[in-house]
Amino acid sequence: MHELSLMETIRDLALNQAQSHGAARIEAVRLRIGSLAGVEPEALNFAFEVLMANTIGAGARLEIETLPAEWFCAPCARPFRAEDYLGLCPSCGAISRELRQGRELQLTSLELS
Numbered sequence: 424m425h426e427l428s429l430m431e432t433i434r435d436l437a438l439n440q441a442q443s444h445g446a447a448r449i450e451a452v453r454l455r456i457g458s459l460a461g462v463e464p465e466a467l468n469f470a471f472e473v474l475m476a477n478t479i480g481a482g483a484r485l486e487i488e489t490l491p492a493e494w495f496c497a498p499c500a501r502p503f504r505a506e507d508y509l510g511l512c513p514s515c516g517a518i519s520r521e522l523r524q525g526r527e528l529q530l531t532s533l534e535l536s
């Protein structure tokens with residue numbers, strides 16, 4: 424399950440941030456995830472709970488913001504949305520090679536106390 428190793432990185436980032444701010448607890452962790460990042464929110468939630476146990480982030484909320492996939496079609500010179508890995512332009516049928524948004528996996532903010 425690669426969500427586990429991804430979440431391990433997120434946890435380490437969160438704990439480092441919390442420590443450098445002298446926080447006693449992590450109340451919430453916010454992530455931004457592209458719809459084509461290839462992760463299951465459910466698996467992330469599970470990994471989060473497991474990995475946060477016995478840390479100052481135990482019991483913290485995990486808030487996930489999902490970004491829709493956005494491609495750019497060069498022939499049409501405009502962006503379009505498609506939730507698959509092919510990136511077929513709905514206007515001209517060209518295959519886009521440019522995924523502008525949708526693969527993100529970022530820690531966006533923390534709520535500390």
Ligand SMILES: [Zn+2]
Pocket residue numbers: 496497498499500512513514515516517
């Ligand atoms: Zn097009």
